[in-house]
Amino acid sequence: xxAGSGNGRKAGTVRSPTAPYVTHDELAGGVRFxxxxxxxxxxxxxxxxxxxxxxILYGTExxxxxxxxxxxxxxxxxxxxxxxxxxxxxREASPEAPILVFASRDDSKLAEAALRCGARGFVxxxxxxxxxxxxxx
Numbered sequence: 001x002x003a004g005s006g007n008g009r010k011a012g013t014v015r016s017p018t019a020p021y022v023t024h025d026e027l028a029g030g031v032r033f034x035x036x037x038x039x040x041x042x043x044x045x046x047x048x049x050x051x052x053x054x055x056i057l058y059g060t061e062x063x064x065x066x067x068x069x070x071x072x073x074x075x076x077x078x079x080x081x082x083x084x085x086x087x088x089x090x091r092e093a094s095p096e097a098p099i100l101v102f103a104s105r106d107d108s109k110l111a112e113a114a115l116r117c118g119a120r121g122f123v124x125x126x127x128x129x130x131x132x133x134x135x136x137x
Contacts, residue, residue, distance in 0.1 A: 033057045033066065035097065037090055038074035043104075047072065062094075070120070071099045080109040087117040 034051055036058050038044040051058040062068045073090050075083060090099060098120040103110055111122040123131075 032069040033059070033062050035062060035068040035071040035094060036060065036074075037071060038102075039076060040074060040104075043074055043102075047074075047102075068094055068097045071097050072102055073099055073119075074102045075110060075114075077104060077107065080107070080113045083110060083113040084117055087114070087119070091118070 034056055036044060036047055036051075037060070038047065048058055071090055071094055073087070075086065079086070087099070087101075099118070101110075101114040101119045101122045103122070103124045105126050106124050114122045
């Protein structure tokens with residue numbers, strides 16, 4: 001669903017498990033929005049399904065200029081050298097939002113680059129669920 005299709009809403013994509021559009025009041029009321037930046041459409045679909053099951057709104061841009069709760073940045077394999085530029089671009093779009101980096105496999109160089117750039121975490125598709133933990137406040 002694209003917000004901004006002639007209805008006066010800001011352009012961008014916002015998806016909700018229960019409503020076609022989300023109001024500013026709903027976001028302010030504690031509903032979380034995760035900005036997903038991912039070059040792989042099939043991975044984006046899987047991440048979207050997980051977020052939807054958790055009742056979390058997701059999309060490419062938060063509606064109404066709000067700050068996303070966090071940004072999930074998917075990166076390509078062997079992208080450690082180009083990573084700082086990509087990270088800076090994502091950080092510029094939402095400076096206040098923490099960034100979690102997701103990769104398809106364990107890549108220590110990429111993980112180190114992500115953490116050096118200021119990512120709040122690095123996860124990869126090969127990690128067992130027991131390795132995931134909620135960020136501390």
